[in-house]
Amino acid sequence: MSNDELPVVVIGAGPVGLAAAAELRERDREVLVFERGRVPGAAVAQWNHVRLFSRWGELIAPPARRLLDIAGWTAPEENAYPTGRDWQQQYLAPLATALGSRIVRTGVEVTGVSRRGRDRVVDAERDTAPFTVHLRHADGREERVFAAAVIDASGTWGAPNPLGGDGLAALGETAAAAAGVIGYRVPDLDDPAAAARHAGRHTVIAGSGHSTLTAIVALAGLAEQAPGTRLTWVLRRGEIGATFGGGDADQLPARGALGERARRAVEAGLLEVVTGFRTAAVEPAAGGQVALVADSGARVEGVDAVVTLTGFAPDLSWLSQIRLELDSTLQAPVRLAPMIDPNVHSCGTVYPHGVGELSHPESGFYSAGMKSYGRAPTFLAMTGYEQVRSIAAELAGDHDAARRVELVLPDTGVCGGAGVFDDPDTSTADTADAAGGGGCGGAPDAGETAGQTVPELITLTASGARLS
Numbered sequence: 001m002s003n004d005e006l007p008v009v010v011i012g013a014g015p016v017g018l019a020a021a022a023e024l025r026e027r028d029r030e031v032l033v034f035e036r037g038r039v040p041g042a043a044v045a046q047w048n049h050v051r052l053f054s055r056w057g058e059l060i061a062p063p064a065r066r067l068l069d070i071a072g073w074t075a076p077e078e079n080a081y082p083t084g085r086d087w088q089q090q091y092l093a094p095l096a097t098a099l100g101s102r103i104v105r106t107g108v109e110v111t112g113v114s115r116r117g118r119d120r121v122v123d124a125e126r127d128t129a130p131f132t133v134h135l136r137h138a139d140g141r142e143e144r145v146f147a148a149a150v151i152d153a154s155g156t157w158g159a160p161n162p163l164g165g166d167g168l169a170a171l172g173e174t175a176a177a178a179a180g181v182i183g184y185r186v187p188d189l190d191d192p193a194a195a196a197r198h199a200g201r202h203t204v205i206a207g208s209g210h211s212t213l214t215a216i217v218a219l220a221g222l223a224e225q226a227p228g229t230r231l232t233w234v235l236r237r238g239e240i241g242a243t244f245g246g247g248d249a250d251q252l253p254a255r256g257a258l259g260e261r262a263r264r265a266v267e268a269g270l271l272e273v274v275t276g277f278r279t280a281a282v283e284p285a286a287g288g289q290v291a292l293v294a295d296s297g298a299r300v301e302g303v304d305a306v307v308t309l310t311g312f313a314p315d316l317s318w319l320s321q322i323r324l325e326l327d328s329t330l331q332a333p334v335r336l337a338p339m340i341d342p343n344v345h346s347c348g349t350v351y352p353h354g355v356g357e358l359s360h361p362e363s364g365f366y367s368a369g370m371k372s373y374g375r376a377p378t379f380l381a382m383t384g385y386e387q388v389r390s391i392a393a394e395l396a397g398d399h400d401a402a403r404r405v406e407l408v409l410p411d412t413g414v415c416g417g418a419g420v421f422d423d424p425d426t427s428t429a430d431t432a433d434a435a436g437g438g439g440c441g442g443a444p445d446a447g448e449t450a451g452q453t454v455p456e457l458i459t460l461t462a463s464g465a466r467l468s
């Protein structure tokens, strides 16, 4: 069988993996999607209680909509904001059904990717050899399939970052997590058991991203209702600074509003804020409680539960035989990394990117979706939809369409670099200077981005008009 007759394998049936499949079907390419969860969108289904800050209209990939329309789908209201559950049940699951169970295989984990008969070191005929994709079915059965190309859209949900301030589990963290004191997800307080873990008790929230803001708003609501509920918010950075986001300046209004609600909870005194706290150890204490100990020696005592929301990292363990070219800091593809690096700019403006930035020395292997951002924050589904449109065009031989990328990403309204802001000894004003003025227009010049030509910058205004 020639490589052209082999399918493209997509790893992960999340929003971006399913969008990739819809793109490829439109272009008459054979495609197989493997999803380790029992349902399509299994990762999204795990945060089903969280309301998205994107509108429905921003969460539906164009080819998916076309496919669903043919299937007689009733589209949700464009301007409404779904929860994770809504996104999974009203869009991802019907999309997988429309693609068909021959294409979307759930309960199948990809455990390794390589070139047929060649490990990472072998050069001979590497580019013409098919990929081998190793699979493990839910019943433990193993299988190997061959592919012409592979799109890794497996996300990062499965690899949350630890509480430890140095990026490794703090001393005692693993034991405390095993004992159920430390969790790594936004708690679902509609679940009585989850609410009981926090009501009338002392919870520490650790982190500074959108999930942290979501947890702050939810737990502050509980604190208002349940007497004796105590909340402490620990941040590595020296001050809250831009953590609440851009507010009214955020071009995703619900994202801005989330930050504002969190700000109000803090201003109302519902949380005690501890900045510059880099957790070094989690010490057991009486009554099943723990104490958090910082590098500086500072302590947070009498903690019943810790909600750790410190971001995610890509799992690269099953790609050890693939020749990846990843940025040493972000673990994102090297040509994409300078565009999304929070140390450089965090404004949400991103240069148009597609197949050129998502490729690797391993020809035919592409990173896409949340995982393509590596450790960088603020990935949006619409970014991923544009990525896989470009990759699918390339795989279908439509090179012009593949390179005619028009990524439009709403501005967060926050300037400066989150990575730089993380310095506990540095104020926001200082870091804005350090980040080149910190202005949202402060994206790097053409010559500053890893030796590549930077195309036209496109920014979406609040009204949806584009600025160049």
Ligand SMILES: Cc1cc2nc3c(=O)[nH]c(=O)nc-3n(C[C@H](O)[C@H](O)[C@H](O)COP(=O)(O)OP(=O)(O)OC[C@H]3O[C@@H](n4cnc5c(N)ncnc54)[C@H](O)[C@@H]3O)c2cc1C
Residues within 6 Å of the ligand: 011, 012, 013, 014, 015, 016, 017, 034, 035, 036, 037, 040, 041, 042, 043, 044, 047, 050, 051, 052, 053, 054, 108, 109, 110, 111, 153, 154, 155, 156, 157, 158, 186, 211, 368, 369, 370, 371, 379, 380, 381, 382, 384
């Ligand atoms: C709480 C929360 C709120 C968010 N809100 C928004 C929002 O409002 N707007 C927005 O645009 N984005 C939002 N995001 C980001 C969002 O996660 C992404 O936009 C979207 O889910 C990314 O899709 P993805 O397909 O890249 O990854 P995922 O949704 O993570 O999907 C990856 C899939 O791959 C599967 N998988 C992983 N490993 C394997 C393997 N080895 N083999 C087979 N399958 C595998 C997983 O089970 C998963 O189903 C939010 C994220 C979180 C966590």
